Each structure stands twice: as C-alpha cells, then as structure tokens.
Amino acid sequence: MASGCKIGPSILNSELACLASECVRMLDSGADYLHLDVMDGHFVPNITFGHPVVESLRKQLGKDPFFDMHMMVAKPEQWVKPMAVAGANQYTFHLEATENPGALIKDIRENGMKVGLGIKPGTTVEYLAPWANQIDMALVMTVEPGFGGQSFMEDMMSKVQWLRTQFPSLDIEVDGGVGPDNIHKCAEAGANMIVSGSAIMRSEDPRSVINLLRHVCAEAAQKRSLDR
Numbered sequence: 001m002a003s004g005c006k007i008g009p010s011i012l013n014s015e016l017a018c019l020a021s022e023c024v025r026m027l028d029s030g031a032d033y034l035h036l037d038v039m040d041g042h043f044v045p046n047i048t049f050g051h052p053v054v055e056s057l058r059k060q061l062g063k064d065p066f067f068d069m070h071m072m073v074a075k076p077e078q079w080v081k082p083m084a085v086a087g088a089n090q091y092t093f094h095l096e097a098t099e100n101p102g103a104l105i106k107d108i109r110e111n112g113m114k115v116g117l118g119i120k121p122g123t124t125v126e127y128l129a130p131w132a133n134q135i136d137m138a139l140v141m142t143v144e145p146g147f148g149g150q151s152f153m154e155d156m157m158s159k160v161q162w163l164r165t166q167f168p169s170l171d172i173e174v175d176g177g178v179g180p181d182n183i184h185k186c187a188e189a190g191a192n193m194i195v196s197g198s199a200i201m202r203s204e205d206p207r208s209v210i211n212l213l214r215h216v217c218a219e220a221a222q223k224r225s226l227d228r
Ligand SMILES: O=C(CO)[C@@H](O)[C@H](O)COP(=O)(O)O
Pocket: 010, 012, 013, 035, 037, 070, 143, 144, 145, 146, 147, 148, 149, 150, 175, 176, 177, 178, 195, 196, 197, 198, 199
C-alpha cells in the first residue's frame, strides 16, 4: 500500500515575507506535510529560495513537519548535502535534470532523506518506470514547472493511472493547479500525495479545502482497494 492520502500545501504563492507563519497556518489547518518549491532560474525561469531558508524554517517550525523539497534545479547533485543538513526530509528531483539518477538516489539515501523523482509534462512515464522500485515517491507534474497558479493539465492523469497500475504501493504525487475542481480526477487516477498551492493559500478556509482534498483522495483509495 502507498502511505495513505496526504495533502501538502505548496507555499510558493503564500506571503513569502511571512514564510514561517504561513507554514504554521498550513500545519494548523491540517496539512500533512509541506511542499517547498526550490527554483534556481536555470531548470525553470523563476527563482525562489534555497537551503538557508529551509534551515531557518526548520529552526522556526521544530523537528516534526515533513519537508518535501521540490528541487526544480539544473544541478540536483549539488544541493543534496546542504538540504539534508538544513533539515529536509524528502529530496524530490527531476529526471530531466540529471544524467545519473541511480547515483543521485543513492546519495540522497546516504544523506538520510527519502527520495522523490519527478517528471515534467513533456516526459513520458516510461522513463521514470526503471527507477520506481528505488524511490519513495513519483511526482507527476500537472503544470509546466516554474510558477504557481497555472491551469491543471488533465492529460497527465494517464501517467498517474499507469504508475498506479504498475506500482500499487508507490507514493504518487501530483503538483500543479490541483484543487477542489479536479481532485476527483487525481484521486481516481491513483494519486495519494496531493500538492495544492493557490487553491489552499487563497481560500478563506484552508482547513476545509485540505479536508475536502483528503476526503476525496481517501475515498478513491478505498474504492481501489475494494475493487482489487
Ligand atoms: O512546483 C510547482 C510549480 O512549479 C507547484 O508546487 C506549484 O507552486 C503549486 O501551486 P498551484 O499550481 O497549486 O498554485
């Protein structure tokens, strides 16, 4: 079994000058983990933050919150140790950014973090498949990485469905434009780790959005297990 349905708000579209309190607001609203988007201006045409900010967040938030680092960087090899030292729990890198995924997976594990492996919309899922048994989570991007607030790409659901069929116990994350309008599609396809940025951040009631996302996801997972 995958590790249950979890909701990880992306803080990209939060009030970045108050990052720690925005993270606390999400955790207090029932977030299962925090999805932290790292962009370097090379892999994607945008810049966010790096390991010094993660280190500060860890100090502010304490040891408990799970940090899923979405590394949209051109040299993912370079930031493994700094992120581990800063307090990251999971290092999710992009398959498109490395020539040696096997060595990177090994390095991430040796540095004590879980491994996530992501693919952009233009990358077919068969490229990810050879690594699926070595990773903790597959990330299927449902927007072109780089910016929050874009429209959900429904045609990515066939990738999620294929991965769920091939790897029933793998954690599968969707990221980009996900919210109450399309959670059914993500859940039915088999995603169990749901990243949602604007839909949660811009809501006046983030707790009910998080609850709704989790509920839909859990119902679909239960139905899948009964159907098996
Ligand atoms: O990685 C990314 C974008 O590259 C995401 O994590 C988004 O930042 C999620 O935000 P929404 O699309 O849900 O607003």
